[in-house]
Structures are given as C-alpha cells and as structure tokens.
Amino acid sequence: MKVWALIARALEAHGTCAMVSVVKAEGSVPREEGARMVVTPQGFHGTIGGGTLEWKALAEAQALLGKPRAVRTVRQSLGPDLGQCCGGRVTLAVESFDASSLPEAQALAAREEQGPFTLTGRLPGAGIAERFGEVRRAVLLFGAGHVGRALVLALAPLPFDVTWSDPRPEAFPAAVPGNVTLIAGDPLGVVAAAPRGSLAFVMSHSHALDLAIVDAALRNPAIAEVGVIGSATKRARFEKRLREAGVDEARVTGLICPIGAGGIRSKHPAAIAVSAAAQLILLDEALSARASQGMLPARNAG
Structure with missing residues (x-):
C-alpha cells in the first residue's frame, strides 16, 4: 500500500x-x-x-x-x-x-x-x-476465459502487477482491476518482454497456443516460474514435446501443471482461481526468501 x-x-x-x-x-x-x-x-x-x-x-x-x-x-x-x-x-x-x-x-x-x-x-x-513503498511481483497471465477472469479478480488486492494477454480482444471484460494491464496481441511478445522474476500462468483457449507460450516462457530466464492449466495427461504430453524441442531439462521438470495450491477438488472457475492465487502467493514468498539470501534476483519495486 x-x-x-x-x-x-x-x-x-x-x-x-x-x-x-x-x-x-x-x-x-x-x-x-x-x-x-x-x-x-x-x-x-x-x-x-x-x-x-x-x-x-x-x-x-x-x-x-x-x-x-x-x-x-x-x-x-x-x-x-x-x-x-x-x-x-x-x-x-x-x-x-x-x-x-x-x-x-x-x-x-x-x-x-x-x-x-x-x-x-x-x-x-x-x-x-x-x-x-511497494515491492510487487510481475505476473503474466495468458488467457481471458472463465478461469482467467476469476483469477484476475482474485489477484486484484494482492501485491502483483498483472499483464493479461489474449489474442482475442473481445475476450476481455469491459473493466479490469487497477493492477492489470491488457495486451490484445501476440502473447509471445509478452513473454519476450517479461520483467525479471516474473511468474507466468498459461490458460488460453488453445492447447497448441498453451504449448507455444510455455515453450517460450521456459526458455526465458527472466521468468522464474511457469504454470499451465491442465491435467496430468496434458503435463505428460507437454513434457514430451518440450524435451523434443530442446527445452532445458530442469525447466521442463519445474513446469507447474496442473496449477493450484492443491487440496481443492472443485472445478468451478472461481475455485480454481482461488487455488491458483494461493499458489502464486506461495511462489512469490519462496522467490522473495531466496532473493533475500542472494540466491535470486528480487521482484520489481514500484
């Protein structure tokens, strides 16, 4: 604040x-x-x-x-x-x-x-x-579907600066929280411009687009953690294709899929968003703790 x-x-x-x-x-x-x-x-x-x-x-x-x-x-x-x-x-x-x-x-x-x-x-x-002053983590959110909309609202009062990307401009709601920047265009450009220490969560309308974004995000060292919505089956398929594409093994292994803090069985979009928001808080705190020990770059100040 x-x-x-x-x-x-x-x-x-x-x-x-x-x-x-x-x-x-x-x-x-x-x-x-x-x-x-x-x-x-x-x-x-x-x-x-x-x-x-x-x-x-x-x-x-x-x-x-x-x-x-x-x-x-x-x-x-x-x-x-x-x-x-x-x-x-x-x-x-x-x-x-x-x-x-x-x-x-x-x-x-x-x-x-x-x-x-x-x-x-x-x-x-x-x-x-x-x-x-505030120290805020950059979150890159890809996909303006039901879960994406719910997650943006869950993150509104939290210390995150959210860049919300979807190639379909009509998918965005008419109003968004003050900590959200909308990008209606090429999501790979958002990946390339990621601030140091970013967290990227991917939940687009297309599995092919999800894979392309995840591939690019894992290759960008500025992005600290990458998560994608999906199942264990989706994770296995993504891991196979990412390895075949030559993505670093440690980054592939560290991919978060399914997203969420765990323990919540509901598939309601708002419930998934709550779980994902909790996971982003945990990731932020872990990265900040490691940064304070000189192990990682700190998140954005502003």
Missing part, C-alpha cells in the same frame, strides 16, 4: 487524516512491523490485523482527526489488555496530519512512486527505520 499517496489525497480533500503504524511486534501478533492503516473522515485503508486491536486503534486515530500534527504511542498486550488469544505485544504509532503536512506528504508520495525507501528518525523518540 502506498500510504503517502493516500495521506496526500486525504489532506487535499479534507485537510486531515491519521495513520496507525505497527512499530514493534513481539510474539504472536496479527500483523508484522511496518503494517499500516490510513484513517480519513470517510473511512480507512489498510489493516493492522483486525479484531479488538484494530478497533481500538481506529478509535484512537479517529479521535485525532481535525487535530494539529501529533504522534501518540500505544502499547498493547493482546491477552491481558484486549482479551485476544494471540498473546503477543504490539507498539503502535498513531499520527495525525493537518493541512501543514501536505507538502511533506506529497514529497514522500513522489518517493513512493520511485520504489521502496527507508526513513530513520521520522517518529519522535522511536529511533526506528521505517520502510515505505
């Missing part, structure tokens, strides 16, 4: 807003350090974990709306203080912003657009490094 852009817009519209940040998390807690919630006179964006903790934090933030710039520190033990079973402890910073904060918010929003950044010492007395 790009919090400074939200704050800047709220100040432009209302002249006031507030932000709740998790600055310290100990033990079993709902959200990690750095989780944030922006509160405006019209509602709130983001979450620090829900439940009683968030309800009380929201009330603290709402009480600061319309007040001068200020920062409050709130410490909560989830068990003794709130009756929550998590048992951990959190320290929250609850900040109010007024019209005088707008230039700073606009400047920080501009920095967010350039990618993640860190601020140290922004919160009085906290002495912590705060990380802002």
Whole structure:
C-alpha cells in the first residue's frame, strides 16, 4: 500500500487524516512491523490485523482527526489488555496530519512512486527505520476465459502487477482491476518482454497456443516460474514435446501443471482461481526468501 499517496489525497480533500503504524511486534501478533492503516473522515485503508486491536486503534486515530500534527504511542498486550488469544505485544504509532503536512506528504508520495525507501528518525523518540513503498511481483497471465477472469479478480488486492494477454480482444471484460494491464496481441511478445522474476500462468483457449507460450516462457530466464492449466495427461504430453524441442531439462521438470495450491477438488472457475492465487502467493514468498539470501534476483519495486 502506498500510504503517502493516500495521506496526500486525504489532506487535499479534507485537510486531515491519521495513520496507525505497527512499530514493534513481539510474539504472536496479527500483523508484522511496518503494517499500516490510513484513517480519513470517510473511512480507512489498510489493516493492522483486525479484531479488538484494530478497533481500538481506529478509535484512537479517529479521535485525532481535525487535530494539529501529533504522534501518540500505544502499547498493547493482546491477552491481558484486549482479551485476544494471540498473546503477543504490539507498539503502535498513531499520527495525525493537518493541512501543514501536505507538502511533506506529497514529497514522500513522489518517493513512493520511485520504489521502496527507508526513513530513520521520522517518529519522535522511536529511533526506528521505517520502510515505505511497494515491492510487487510481475505476473503474466495468458488467457481471458472463465478461469482467467476469476483469477484476475482474485489477484486484484494482492501485491502483483498483472499483464493479461489474449489474442482475442473481445475476450476481455469491459473493466479490469487497477493492477492489470491488457495486451490484445501476440502473447509471445509478452513473454519476450517479461520483467525479471516474473511468474507466468498459461490458460488460453488453445492447447497448441498453451504449448507455444510455455515453450517460450521456459526458455526465458527472466521468468522464474511457469504454470499451465491442465491435467496430468496434458503435463505428460507437454513434457514430451518440450524435451523434443530442446527445452532445458530442469525447466521442463519445474513446469507447474496442473496449477493450484492443491487440496481443492472443485472445478468451478472461481475455485480454481482461488487455488491458483494461493499458489502464486506461495511462489512469490519462496522467490522473495531466496532473493533475500542472494540466491535470486528480487521482484520489481514500484
């Protein structure tokens, strides 16, 4: 979530807003350090974990709306203080912003657009490094059929930038989520232009087209993982043809088919999409963990 852009817009519209940040998390807690919630006179964006903790934090933030710039520190033990079973402890910073904060918010929003950044010492007395901005994984989705449409909706609130490709422009819906870019043309061009660390999931209207896209995707080292919708029989046929075409054995073996996190038997498009979305989250987390250890390039920042 790009919090400074939200704050800047709220100040432009209302002249006031507030932000709740998790600055310290100990033990079993709902959200990690750095989780944030922006509160405006019209509602709130983001979450620090829900439940009683968030309800009380929201009330603290709402009480600061319309007040001068200020920062409050709130410490909560989830068990003794709130009756929550998590048992951990959190320290929250609850900040109010007024019209005088707008230039700073606009400047920080501009920095967010350039990618993640860190601020140290922004919160009085906290002495912590705060990380802002988003790190988002590129997902290449091929096919605008029933599952493709459902998967795009499932990915809408997640930290993915989706390039949705189908050679049939009429197959796309009239409106798509804000994190989706439509490409109605040659899908192999989308494969060739894949950002580093991309995930590619293939579910076109044609098995022949699926095979062509998978072949090209497996040959592109910028694409970290390739999945294709289908059955065990389809996988066996694809593996045979990919090996005959000279695709690297490790890449063929690593092909994901069938797609999905497993355990869901339903063949309803929305159910398949949920399973595929869960698998994309798992792949993203695994790749990010390996990147943090210097084993892989990181995903896109933006």
